[in-house]
Amino acid sequence: MAVATSSSQVLNNVEAVRATLYEALKNDDKVLILGEDVGNRGNVFLITKDFVKEFGTERIIDTPIAEASIVGIAVGMAMEGLRPIAEIQFADFIYPSFNQIVGEAAKTRYRSNGEYTCPMVIRTPYGGGVRGALSHSVSVEALFYHVPGLKIVVPSFPADVKGLLNAAIDDPDPVLFLEHKKTYRLIKGEVPDGHYVIPIGKADVKKEGSQLTVVSYGLYVHWALEAANQLESEGMSVEVIDLRSVRPMDRTAILQSVRKTRKLLIIHEDNKFGGIGAEISAMVAEEALFDLDAPIRRLAAPDVPAMGYAMPLEEAYMSSPAKMADAMREMVKF
Amino acid sequence: MASTTAQRTPEFERHGLTDEQLVAMLRVMILHRTLENRGFALNRQGKIPFASASEGHEAVQAGAAMAFVRGKDILAPYYRDLGLDLGIGLTSYEVMLSLFARIDDHSGGRQFPHHYASKKLGLYTISSVIAAQTSHAVGAAYALKLGKEHGRAVLTTFGDGATSEGEWHESVNFAAIHKLPIVFLCENNEWAISTPLSAQMGQPDVYKRAEGYGMPGVVVDGFDPIACYAVTKEAMDRARHGGGPTLVEAKCYRFLSHTTDDDDRSYRTREEVAERRKDDPVPKFERLLVEQGVLTPAALDELKASILAETNDATDRAEAVPYPRPEDLFSRLYEGPWEPWQ
Numbered sequence: 313m314a315v316a317t318s319s320s321q322v323l324n325n326v327e328a329v330r331a332t333l334y335e336a337l338k339n340d341d342k343v344l345i346l347g348e349d350v351g352n353r354g355n356v357f358l359i360t361k362d363f364v365k366e367f368g369t370e371r372i373i374d375t376p377i378a379e380a381s382i383v384g385i386a387v388g389m390a391m392e393g394l395r396p397i398a399e400i401q402f403a404d405f406i407y408p409s410f411n412q413i414v415g416e417a418a419k420t421r422y423r424s425n426g427e428y429t430c431p432m433v434i435r436t437p438y439g440g441g442v443r444g445a446l447s448h449s450v451s452v453e454a455l456f457y458h459v460p461g462l463k464i465v466v467p468s469f470p471a472d473v474k475g476l477l478n479a480a481i482d483d484p485d486p487v488l489f490l491e492h493k494k495t496y497r498l499i500k501g502e503v504p505d506g507h508y509v510i511p512i513g514k515a516d517v518k519k520e521g522s523q524l525t526v527v528s529y530g531l532y533v534h535w536a537l538e539a540a541n542q543l544e545s546e547g548m549s550v551e552v553i554d555l556r557s558v559r560p561m562d563r564t565a566i567l568q569s570v571r572k573t574r575k576l577l578i579i580h581e582d583n584k585f586g587g588i589g590a591e592i593s594a595m596v597a598e599e600a601l602f603d604l605d606a607p608i609r610r611l612a613a614p615d616v617p618a619m620g621y622a623m624p625l626e627e628a629y630m631s632s633p634a635k636m637a638d639a640m641r642e643m644v645k646f
Numbered sequence: 647m648a649s650t651t652a653q654r655t656p657e658f659e660r661h662g663l664t665d666e667q668l669v670a671m672l673r674v675m676i677l678h679r680t681l682e683n684r685g686f687a688l689n690r691q692g693k694i695p696f697a698s699a700s701e702g703h704e705a706v707q708a709g710a711a712m713a714f715v716r717g718k719d720i721l722a723p724y725y726r727d728l729g730l731d732l733g734i735g736l737t738s739y740e741v742m743l744s745l746f747a748r749i750d751d752h753s754g755g756r757q758f759p760h761h762y763a764s765k766k767l768g769l770y771t772i773s774s775v776i777a778a779q780t781s782h783a784v785g786a787a788y789a790l791k792l793g794k795e796h797g798r799a800v801l802t803t804f805g806d807g808a809t810s811e812g813e814w815h816e817s818v819n820f821a822a823i824h825k826l827p828i829v830f831l832c833e834n835n836e837w838a839i840s841t842p843l844s845a846q847m848g849q850p851d852v853y854k855r856a857e858g859y860g861m862p863g864v865v866v867d868g869f870d871p872i873a874c875y876a877v878t879k880e881a882m883d884r885a886r887h888g889g890g891p892t893l894v895e896a897k898c899y900r901f902l903s904h905t906t907d908d909d910d911r912s913y914r915t916r917e918e919v920a921e922r923r924k925d926d927p928v929p930k931f932e933r934l935l936v937e938q939g940v941l942t943p944a945a946l947d948e949l950k951a952s953i954l955a956e957t958n959d960a961t962d963r964a965e966a967v968p969y970p971r972p973e974d975l976f977s978r979l980y981e982g983p984w985e986p987w988q
Contacts, residue, residue, distance in 0.1 A: 388785020
């Protein structure tokens with residue numbers, strides 16, 4: 313259980329996002345937020361509640377419902393020296409802005425040979441387990457992690473949320489910042505006071521172990537830790553790595569762990585085909601195949617568009633600590 | 647024929663432009679056409695892989711460029727804006743580096759021709775995705791307004807085809823909501839590659855949409871560079887002084903195929919093109935300036951000769967510049983060192 317100290321406080325993920333945005337707005341008047349319902353309403357999760365009162369409608373911009381231009385306008389702002397934080401209300405609504413993210417923001421520096429840059433953040437809540445149905449539950453990271461020029465952050469702990477969001481806002485290149493909405497109020501943790509940065513592209517070993525490496529990110533890191541603790545009580549030792557960023561991806565951390573435990577299980581909420589796990593599997597197969605004592609395994613969602621609204625459909629799509637524990641046991645015993 | 651003693655007719659409306667400015671506009675128009683034709687010739691000679699066309703856009707672009715204040719304004723153009731780019735200060739040499747895809751090109755030889763990027767010129771980097779630059783322009787205009795940078799404005803340009811994109815609508819709408827310092831200039835050449843206006847929009851007058859957004863809409867003869875200057879100037883001045891955005895539609899025509907890879911004979915008649923050629927803005931403006939005594943026939947010949955010499959020189963110099971090196975593929979993706987995933 314997280315405990316507040318003189319130099320830290322206990323926040324949930326939504327509070328960590330809010331506190332970090334607030335500090336950024338306070339410290340740099342080039343930072344602004346634009347998106348649907350971020351002003352008057354203060355964001356649908358109340359992340360930016362009352363910001364408009366303090367920072368004004370010029371810096372907390374309620375946009376029309378127009379995702380392509382929310383990102384496109386942020387690109388123009390960034391090229392002109394502002395530090396825009398664009399919000400896509402739900403990751404499921406990000407598709408209309410695909411060109412602006414992939415074709416424009418990610419290529420600004422490259423296509424102008426460094427003449428123009430695009431320092432901006434696109435924040436969006438993603439993920440399921442909240443009865444979000446087909447259009448309020450998707451994971452979008454695999455659609456974007458294919459794209460050089462982007463950075464993609466997927467934090468799961470409040471302290472990481474703060475450090476990585478600070479890094480994203482400071483970053484000279486565009487960053488897609490994915491926040492798992494089931495973790496928003498579910499996950500609490502100690503968050504250090506003051507400004508600090510966690511480098512984008514560095515994974516974190518959340519639990520050390522010797523018999524199996526589990527690589528995950530987002531909500532499933534928490535479930536994987538629960539499962540790993542269960543296995544520990546059964547006498548098995550599992551290492552859990554939280555990727556925190558999926559582009560750039562921390563190859564070194566993955567390979568170091570795999571060479572130690574000699575077994576790899578990748579767990580993600582997104583579907584398996586072409587997902588983050590596919591890239592990790594391929595990379596480990598290329599780099600460390602002969603260090604492995606078992607086939608690489610991926611525990612991921614079935615190959616369907618998204619989880620259904622009905623509870624049985626959501627449960628059938630989502631994994632669980634119990635399912636994760638089963639997969640871990642099989643791998644350890646292999 | 648014009649003569650050196652031509653009298654200025656009273657109907658010659660120059661909108662305050664000096665002789666020097668009028669000749670500068672003509673120079674941009676002829677240079678635009680000369681460089682473009684050189685690009686097509688180089689393609690046919692197998693020296694460059696590709697060139698895009700904008701013959702017929704010379705007048706609107708030279709006119710709009712004259713309304714642009716160098717060092718202050720921002721231009722978010724599209725790929726058919728060679729003349730506009732030249733008019734705000736791009737050099738023939740830079741154009742040729744782009745056509746030849748050489749290492750010293752703005753994009754380092756990465757981009758298609760005429761996709762420039764120059765902070766010095768206020769010229770934004772673009773992709774080839776239609777209307778994508780309009781939202782960047784709006785973001786830049788928002789930054790100018792937020793920074794209280796009075797006296798500066800953004801000019802963004804696009805063809806008739808772009809006005810069908812959802813993002814075009816989103817951008818114009820946002821600019822109207824926030825009364826941003828921006829001018830949307832539509833170079834309506836009647837063709838979206840092979841698709842005529844009748845298949846693009848139910849109302850062929852783009853400028854009329856302005857009322858629906860809550861901003862002034864102006865239409866102008868896109869073959870008349872002075873008129874194009876005047877309406878763009880008025881709109882840019884309004885934007886610079888807090889009057890908000892304007893939608894300007896310049897009606898012009900695309901005389902050539904879309905690009906060197908297109909063949910317009912497959913979708914429009916030679917008769918249609920020949921008919922529109924009768925109004926070709928370049929010889930028309932040449933005649934006007936000679937008739938009005940702004941420059942002599944001899945001075946016009948001299949101008950053309952100097953442009954040809956400049957084009958030849960730019961061609962030779964750019965061709966002599968090396969290509970980017972294979973390792974340049976990896977540079978400037980992110981700031982600082984970056985380890986490619988391979």
